[in-house]
Amino acid sequence: MSKAEILIIDDEPQIRKLLEINLESNGYKVWQAATGKEGVIMAANHPPELILLDIGLPDKSGHEILKELRAWYNKSIIILSVQSSETDIISALDNGATDYLTKPFRTGELLARIRSCIRRNNSDEDKSSCFTSGDLNIDFVARTVKKNNTIIKLTSTEFNLLSLFVRNEGRVLTHQFILKEIWGVGYQTESQYLRVFVAQLRKKIEENPNQPQLIITESGVGYRFT
């Protein structure tokens, strides 16, 4: 199997160097861009398996670059950001970022996230009318959910919410984003709805609702389905 290619878009040379060393020593082929503009061109000419994008680029263009990339690039984009900018992170996730890491980051964690994203790229090309993972099976057309081959009865809203999670497996979905998708614009502040329905879903699909394995809480940000 050939090396997976990763594109780094970051203006700080030290960070690029640090990433380069770590990634190359773990068998990845690394491309680098110091500006957003350069990064978009490189990605277009030679689409990488994954993009690491610094959201705090000097010309404040990180968000713009993300949107530009997401117009056509459908593999994973991991956002790098400083700790302070939580609103930046949320806005990036709303615009289609796959995951995020706050600087300074442990390289172990970075590598784990990258592995997980790349695995997903390869294994999960089929976002089709059926989804199976472990003992959970969802048929979007028949609108059925099965756990251990027995049908679980979900209400319409519960099913819609689960579908949204499953179709975005591995991605962090912000509260706002979920509320907008399921309840519509105007409900973005009703986080309590979400909590109630997440609890109900967990009760129905998790092995142990107290220690959820499928619907993971990303505190302060949203939820992630794995």
Next chain:
Amino acid sequence: MSKAEILIIDDEPQIRKLLEINLESNGYKVWQAATGKEGVIMAANHPPELILLDIGLPDKSGHEILKELRAWYNKSIIILSVQSSETDIISALDNGATDYLTKPFRTGELLARIRSCIRRNNSDEDKSSCFTSGDLNIDFVARTVKKNNTIIKLTSTEFNLLSLFVRNEGRVLTHQFILKEIWGVGYQTESQYLRVFVAQLRKKIEENPNQPQLIITESGVGYRFT
């Protein structure tokens, strides 16, 4: 047996090419249309065994084309779409889509779905004479229904409704879809008809009409026959 013919309606040349290569190498005869208009004309001139329809067409929306096709075309239509919302899927099902695939899809998955649809097309014609499940037996030609080998008298509408359920065993049929199929376009809002007839059917075919085992209610969506 001659090659099954498949019509692709998609504006993206790359997708058409990809599908063409995969389908032809699997023994299908492939026709292509780049616009919805063109697709409808091709389908009319030479009805294929199955249609692959991109729901995100530029000229008319795919939903319009789907409606136009379903006015007369009664074989399988598989919808292709980029990741889309629950309401899109529901709307496609309302308008008679057979199945649904989200891009990007694994070709293995696509081929499996196509085989299943074509099998269904053929077996529908073959064994359309009767259906048996548990102690219920339906003869579509004689238009008779038996429960425990004794004939049950159904009115024409009741029989049509039951046939529709049986032919779509296991999948949710939306209110809209059922109303359109049984009463025709223009009756899609008359949900009360449906409730009355479902109650009557249950009274006639269910062991215990208060706890239906055959015609299951999917609140807010429709009904499912199991």
Next chain:
DNA sequence: ATTGTTTGTAAATATAATATAAATAAATAA
């Protein structure tokens, strides 16, 4: 520890959807 903030959960209430009987209208057959 203390406080504030976020998240989880059960239960109460409100709202919406569905079921059913029964009345009327329409269609069909004798």
Next chain:
DNA sequence: TTATTTATTTATATTATATTTACAAACAAT
């Protein structure tokens, strides 16, 4: 035509689901 069946409409009971409330638990910051 009248009798009979079937479809549609109306009215109301019943059930399912969504929303709100209240409070507990987890967590972070001071």
